[in-house]
């Protein structure tokens with residue numbers, strides 16, 4: 001209220017949204033987000049609980065159990081960061097590196113660049129380990145870098161969605177531990193779609209995203225810390241710079257340290273959705289999900305190769321199955337293909353990102369969208385769009 005006698009300002013007319021929201025139905029077969037499972041979306045309509053209510057803590061416990069299965073870990077240090085994959089990314093970096101510490105970053109696409117940038121912002125001494133787009137690091141290259149720099153942490157992205165490569169992680173945990181290094185992994189576009197074993201592979205910290213293979217809406221970043229990572233957090237000389245991502249505090253809300261205290265308001269409806277998505281993953285079974293993603297990747301490539309299209313990643317052993325990168329052939333208008341898919345089928349396929357813009361298309365086969373019918377539709381869209389540009393010999397529709 002204003003002071004007594006003061007004229008009340010005129011209320012401006014609303015300019016904002018009017019009527020009921022109208023959203024087109026799209027099939028999201030780009031690098032993400034993917035469509036969410038309707039059962040998962042429905043969970044978001046359930047009544048709100050208080051973020052410190054015991055029934056909500058029970059849901060948080062269920063989420064942690066689901067995450068332990070998804071990450072293949074016995075660690076009690078699992079949680080959802082409130083935010084997208086970037087929240088988990090900043091949380092790992094800001095909690096596990098102190099200003100001035102050396103951070104070796106595997107830079108083979110946009111995500112390495114992003115992590116290096118964030119590492120520098122938090123004061124780490126970043127060493128870029130560079131690789132050309134479309135290739136991954138060999139064990140020997142990583143061994144040389146870790147032994148030379150003895151970094152506080154090594155970062156690698158398991159699946160780089162900007163270049164379509166799959167980084168082999170085997171043996172790296174042991175290598176890092178021998179050299180006093182923490183191993184931090186990005187699994188935003190891989191978790192649930194390809195094998196990942198947090199404990200068996202000696203991973204120390206991992207973050208992911210809800211909106212790809214996990215099949216939930218964007219807004220929750222699954223996170224894992226090993227005991228070594230928590231020991232490092234607890235022995236820091238300086239406080240983590242970010243209050244929002246401080247895992248001393250966020251972890252306490254998730255019960256990591258045998259108590260529960262308020263840090264921020266948990267994302268109640270988003271976490272209901274994650275609880276449901278994790279239940280679906282448990283019902284499907286990880287081995288079945290990994291097999292399905294591999295099989296549909298093979299089906300996609302069989303169809304693309306028939307059209308004369310080639311993978312951007314030459315070595316099949318380095319090729320990511322969840323985000324497929326397809327070379328744009330000379331003389332083809334890549335944008336027209338994307339527009340055709342959207343205009344004709346409400347189907348999202350996407351172009352490159354960072355250094356791959358204009359060079360590739362990206363097709364995601366992830367989570368709820370990983371079905372043979374969706375792969376066929378993507379192939380039909382490519383076939384028709386290329387034919388329209390005179391870049392494909394006559395072929396029957398949907399062979």
Ligand SMILES: Cc1ncc(COP(=O)(O)O)c(C=O)c1O
Pocket residue numbers: 031032084085086087111157159160161162186187188189209218
């Ligand atoms: C491999 C990878 N890392 C990190 C991110 C960032 O995640 P978000 O956009 O959810 O913050 C993405 C997003 O596409 C990604 O594919």
